Amino acid sequence: MxxxxxxxxxxxxxxxxxxxxxxxxxxxxxxxxxxxGFAVARTLVTAGVVLTLAYRYGFTADGVGGLVDGIIGKxxxxxxxxxxxxxxxxxxxxxxxxxGARGARLRRLFVVQADDSRVPGPxxxxxxxxxxxGFLAWVLVSVEEHEGGFVGVLSFAVVFLPALAxxxxxxxxxxxxxxxxxxxxxALPALAAPFVAGAAVVADxxxxxxxxxxxxxxxxxxxxxxxxxxxxxxxxxxxxxxxGHGLFHDPEGRAGAQ
Numbered sequence: 448m449x450x451x452x453x454x455x456x457x458x459x460x461x462x463x464x465x466x467x468x469x470x471x472x473x474x475x476x477x478x479x480x481x482x483x484g485f486a487v488a489r490t491l492v493t494a495g496v497v498l499t500l501a502y503r504y505g506f507t508a509d510g511v512g513g514l515v516d517g518i519i520g521k522x523x524x525x526x527x528x529x530x531x532x533x534x535x536x537x538x539x540x541x542x543x544x545x546x547g548a549r550g551a552r553l554r555r556l557f558v559v560q561a562d563d564s565r566v567p568g569p570x571x572x573x574x575x576x577x578x579x580x581g582f583l584a585w586v587l588v589s590v591e592e593h594e595g596g597f598v599g600v601l602s603f604a605v606v607f608l609p610a611l612a613x614x615x616x617x618x619x620x621x622x623x624x625x626x627x628x629x630x631x632x633x634a635l636p637a638l639a640a641p642f643v644a645g646a647a648v649v650a651d652x653x654x655x656x657x658x659x660x661x662x663x664x665x666x667x668x669x670x671x672x673x674x675x676x677x678x679x680x681x682x683x684x685x686x687x688x689x690x691g692h693g694l695f696h697d698p699e700g701r702a703g704a705q
Contacts, residue, residue, distance in 0.1 A: 458598075458602070461585075461586045461589060461602070461606070462602065462605045462606060464582060464586070465582075465583060465586050465605070465606040465609050465610060466605075466606075466609050468578075468579040468582050468583070469579065469583065469609030469610060469612065469613040470609065471575065471579070472575065472576055472579040472613045472617055473612060473613060473616060473617065475567060475572055475575055475576070475627075476572065476576075476617060476620035476621070476624070476626075476627060478566040478567060478572075478627070478630075479566065479624065479627045479629060479630055480559060480561050480566060480629060480630050481629050481633060482624065482629070483629070483633075483636075483683065485637065485679050485680070485682070485683040486623040486624050486629070486636055487623060488623075488675075488679050489622060489623040489636075489640050489676050489679055489680070490619050490620065490622050490623030490624075491623075492672050492675050492676055492679070493525075493622035493623070493644060493672065493676065494619050494622060495672070496668055496669055496672035499668060523580065523614070523618075525618060525621070525622065525643065526576070526577070526580070526618055526621055528643055528646045529621050529622075529625055529626065529639070529643045530573050530577060530626075531646075532625065532639050532642045532643050532646065533569055533570070533573055533625055533626055533628060533639060534570075535642075536625075536628070536635060536638055536639045536642075537556050537569070537570060537631075537635075539694075540552060540556075540631065540632060540635060540694065541553050541556070543694055543695055544697070548697055551697075552631070552632075552697070554568075555568050555630070555631040555632070556568045556569060556570045556571075556631050557570055557571045558571065559630045559631065561630075566627075566630055567627070567630070568627075568630050568631050569625065569626040569627050569628040569630060569631055569635065570626075572626040572627050572630075573626040576617060576621070576626065579613065580613075580614070583606075583609075583610045583613060583614065586606055586610070587606070587610060589602075590602045590603050590606065622640075622643070623636070623640070624636050625639040625640060625643060632692075632694065632697070633687055633692050634684060634687050634688075634692060634693060634694045635694075636680075637679075637680040637681075637683040637684045637687065638680070638684065638694065640676055640679075640680045641673075641676055641677045641680045641681075644672070644673045644676040644677070645673060645677075
């Protein structure tokens, strides 16, 4: 009896949690202090390359399910790469700050004061999205273990929408903004995005169909997409530097304590 009640509690946590965390994961990327046209372009370029290659090489004998699995697999790998890149860029960002501003820079990576409100910094966004991804993966694995019975069908119907929306839509934002890195500093997404795209292409060589070519690094589509991302980020960085928003400078009014 206790085992049955515990199983019911776990099931309820999974079903409710999928909607709560999935919904929060869709809303958090919208809590940003800015979203440049360059970020929009990077997002569209990356999404175009991933979706095109997923359609070309992800459509297996499983039909549409194979295509969806291919897209999700590529995006999740890209998200993991983006997390590693963001941590490295964040360390550089803090280190390059003036001695009196490094503490404020570190705080901005987690919480950002925006006008009269606060929004999450890139590391906070990253932790939430990665935790939500892990939770949804656990829920989906548990649903598969029900082996198509009534509980399995019901569970799949409940979690399908939030899980699919999160796993397919959130990475579009991550591709262009790198976990809303501009909340901490406007130059961070432009600095990190080329490394995310480049690392995804290189990783595909060793991991398999991650984000770019299925067999080698010479695929013209993936390399063209990478080149476009690099150019967009370079132009954005140059423009930010000319406006006094280079990585060595803090945006006006943001160098001090929060």
